[in-house]
Amino acid sequence: MNNWLYGLYALILGIVSFFTGEIVTFIMLGFILIALININTTLKKIYKKDDEKKEI
Numbered sequence: 812m813n814n815w816l817y818g819l820y821a822l823i824l825g826i827v828s829f830f831t832g833e834i835v836t837f838i839m840l841g842f843i844l845i846a847l848i849n850i851n852t853t854l855k856k857i858y859k860k861d862d863e864k865k866e867i
Contacts, residue, residue: 817848 821841828837 817844820844 821844824837824840828834
């Protein structure tokens, strides 16, 4: 998923949370989403680096 899709997803969640009154939940979900994106990016880098070593 691209970064702009993450932004769109966050915007939709923000609008829904505003109308339902769950602002704190939205903020916590945002932190979780950022952490998961960082973990995913790091794992992709490790996998790519490991895959390059196997080819050599």
